[in-house]
Amino acid sequence: MAREEVGMVTSLEDAISRQTHGHPLSWLTSRQTFWVFLAAVIACVTLSLVTDTFATERNLFNVTRNFAFVGIVALGMTAVIIIGGIDLSVGSVVVLSAMVTGMTMAAGYPIYLAVPLALAASLAVGLFNGVMVAFLKVPPFVVTLGVLSVARSLAMVLSDNKMVYQFGPDHQALLTLGGGSTLGIPHPVYFLVVLALGTGYFFRWTRWGRHIFAIGGNEQAATLTGIPVRSVKISVYMFASLMAGITGVLEVGWLGGVTTNLGQSMELSVIAAAVIGGANLAGGIGTAFGAVVGAALIEVIRNSLILLGISTFWQGTFVGSFIIIAVLFDRLRVSRAND
Amino acid sequence: MTVLALSGVSKHFGAIQALSDVSLTLRSGEVVGLMGDNGAGKSTLVKIVAGNYPPSSGEMTIEGRNVHFSGPADARSAGIEIVYQDLALCDNLTAAANVYLGRELTKRMGPLRLLNYKAMYDRAGELFAELKSETRPRDLVRRMSGGQRQAVAIARTRLSEPKIVLMDEPTAAISVRQVAEVLNLIRRLRDHGISVVLISHRMPDVFSVCDRIVVLRRGTKVADKAVEQSSPEEVTALITGAIETA
Numbered sequence: 001m002a003r004e005e006v007g008m009v010t011s012l013e014d015a016i017s018r019q020t021h022g023h024p025l026s027w028l029t030s031r032q033t034f035w036v037f038l039a040a041v042i043a044c045v046t047l048s049l050v051t052d053t054f055a056t057e058r059n060l061f062n063v064t065r066n067f068a069f070v071g072i073v074a075l076g077m078t079a080v081i082i083i084g085g086i087d088l089s090v091g092s093v094v095v096l097s098a099m100v101t102g103m104t105m106a107a108g109y110p111i112y113l114a115v116p117l118a119l120a121a122s123l124a125v126g127l128f129n130g131v132m133v134a135f136l137k138v139p140p141f142v143v144t145l146g147v148l149s150v151a152r153s154l155a156m157v158l159s160d161n162k163m164v165y166q167f168g169p170d171h172q173a174l175l176t177l178g179g180g181s182t183l184g185i186p187h188p189v190y191f192l193v194v195l196a197l198g199t200g201y202f203f204r205w206t207r208w209g210r211h212i213f214a215i216g217g218n219e220q221a222a223t224l225t226g227i228p229v230r231s232v233k234i235s236v237y238m239f240a241s242l243m244a245g246i247t248g249v250l251e252v253g254w255l256g257g258v259t260t261n262l263g264q265s266m267e268l269s270v271i272a273a274a275v276i277g278g279a280n281l282a283g284g285i286g287t288a289f290g291a292v293v294g295a296a297l298i299e300v301i302r303n304s305l306i307l308l309g310i311s312t313f314w315q316g317t318f319v320g321s322f323i324i325i326a327v328l329f330d331r332l333r334v335s336r337a338n339d
Numbered sequence: 340m341t342v343l344a345l346s347g348v349s350k351h352f353g354a355i356q357a358l359s360d361v362s363l364t365l366r367s368g369e370v371v372g373l374m375g376d377n378g379a380g381k382s383t384l385v386k387i388v389a390g391n392y393p394p395s396s397g398e399m400t401i402e403g404r405n406v407h408f409s410g411p412a413d414a415r416s417a418g419i420e421i422v423y424q425d426l427a428l429c430d431n432l433t434a435a436a437n438v439y440l441g442r443e444l445t446k447r448m449g450p451l452r453l454l455n456y457k458a459m460y461d462r463a464g465e466l467f468a469e470l471k472s473e474t475r476p477r478d479l480v481r482r483m484s485g486g487q488r489q490a491v492a493i494a495r496t497r498l499s500e501p502k503i504v505l506m507d508e509p510t511a512a513i514s515v516r517q518v519a520e521v522l523n524l525i526r527r528l529r530d531h532g533i534s535v536v537l538i539s540h541r542m543p544d545v546f547s548v549c550d551r552i553v554v555l556r557r558g559t560k561v562a563d564k565a566v567e568q569s570s571p572e573e574v575t576a577l578i579t580g581a582i583e584t585a
């Protein structure tokens with residue numbers, strides 16, 4: 001009798017939880033990431049059908065590589081957005097890292113010294129952003145806007161605003177690192193895959209990941225329950241800068257040279273990628289996979305504009321509108337859920 | 340045996356004097372009702388004990404040992420659990436994640452330490468059942484009723500074997516049946532020798548479950564006496580200032 005009762009209770013609970021969690025398909029379609037993924041696939045298919053330039057090996061190679069750059073930086077941006085912050089300095093960190101790599105190698109130092117130096121410079125920028133936000137409570141928008149200007153200016157000072165394209169003894173190694181490919185897939189894509197899996201793991205399976213979501217959800221609660229909010233915030237800004245730094249190193253290799261306008265206004269595409277991928281600018285929500293899918297969609301659209309012969313001057317209009325539309329979508333969904 | 344002793348504890352936030360020279364002792368298995376008007380300093384007092392703020396001056400001892408907490412984790416390891424007045428919940432996380440906020444369970448897998456989702460869901464589910472709450476561990480707190488949220492906040496205090504449980508208005512948003520459940524929980528804690536500080540504006544609750552009543556007025560302790568020697572009328576007068584001290 002008692003056992004029967006227990007059985008009934010569990011099956012009732014099961015039924016309730018099934019009802020609230022819903023059918024797997026309705027769960028899937030409720031995800032923004034799913035629709036964005038679908039949109040990217042549809043865009044690819046359409047482009048392959050209506051143009052004969054999209055599905056060429058050369059073009060796909062370029063698209064995937066560009067998408068990898070935006071995607072890697074978007075992983076870091078997603079973490080920052082999850083804690084309710086923003087990082088406008090990523091584009092400038094890309095050029096700073098690229099410039100440190102280039103200048104160090106041009107001075108004859110080996111790549112295994114240049115790359116750690118570039119990443120250390122990037123991390124230092126992230127540390128500065130993080131300390132300003134976490135300890136001095138300066139709004140992230142303000143800090144990172146300032147750093148956007150400072151980091152690019154430092155890259156100019158460092159290079160005397162000249163193009164660097166001779167990378168000393170390890171010249172070829174650097175070009176292979178960022179510009180080469182293995183099994184037909186550009187190297188930056190491998191970096192993206194590994195970093196995305198790593199980021200996804202950190203978000204979902206570590207205490208650090210749990211803590212960043214908690215901070216974005218309710219910073220006060222995170223503080224009260226003893227989460228080390230300030231050091232977690234600093235680590236997140238450092239993570240974002242590190243992703244930008246890695247991208248900087250890869251981009252020098254791809255381009256075979258650095259100029260000080262590298263990564264200019266990249267923060268816009270990156271924020272768009274993160275937001276389109278489901279990261280909520282109010283904090284507390286976002287995924288690594290979403291960042292990758294968002295970056296893919298942006299890059300495919302950007303590429304399609306070029307292939308369809310639309311002036312590149314329109315690109316900014318598209319990327320900007322994308323951010324607004326993605327946020328608008330989110331607003332609509334929230335207000336519908338509240339009805 | 341005295342579990343907690345505060346002596347001469349003061350706290351100011353800039354120019355605001357939230358607590359002045361409060362002394363208080365708590366014996367094991369004792370339930371103390373902490374009462375006072377809005378802004379009297381009740382939450383500030385329990386947050387000091389829970390390690391959220393250091394006192395501006397004054398001493399705190401746990402079982403006779405002087406303690407200085409540098410954060411809530413310190414207080415927890417000294418055996419202090421708390422239900423915050425605003426519950427301190429993250430809407431974007433599940434009930435179980437909120438219960439374990441700041442002390443997530445992990446398991447080793449090779450070189451990695453992974454969050455142990457299953458253990459946290461299971462234990463949170465047991466705790467909700469124990470509290471006779473309808474809360475489901477996997478549900479997002481965003482979609483929960485006031486009573487379910489309160490259950491989540493209370494469940495946190497059941498994760499460890501604490502010496503002291505501080506409850507800041509744990510019955511503010513819940514139904515009559517659940518109020519009875521919380522009061523039963525407080526009695527159970529007391530029977531296990533755990534001391535409880537209950538902050539509440541509900542006179543009947545305080546009088547039904549507390550051994551002693553402490554009244555704060557504008558940051559100063561104005562009364563500290565056994566319930567049998569007091570009455571709701573007297574306590575009301577003490578809270579409003581109609582009687583100066585008792």
Ligand SMILES: Nc1ncnc2c1ncn2[C@@H]1O[C@H](COP(=O)(O)OP(=O)(O)OP(=O)(O)O)[C@@H](O)[C@H]1O
Nearest residue numbers: 352355357375376377378379380381382383384424
């Ligand atoms: N973090 C803080 N910063 C500044 N002032 C604070 C802070 N916390 C509390 N105070 C002030 O300290 C005083 C006591 O507040 P406290 O929250 O302890 O009151 P309370 O007795 O819990 O009131 P209630 O019944 O409304 O919860 C109030 O004047 C409040 O404004």
Ligand SMILES: [Mg+2]
Nearest residue numbers: 381382383424
């Ligand atoms: Mg209070």
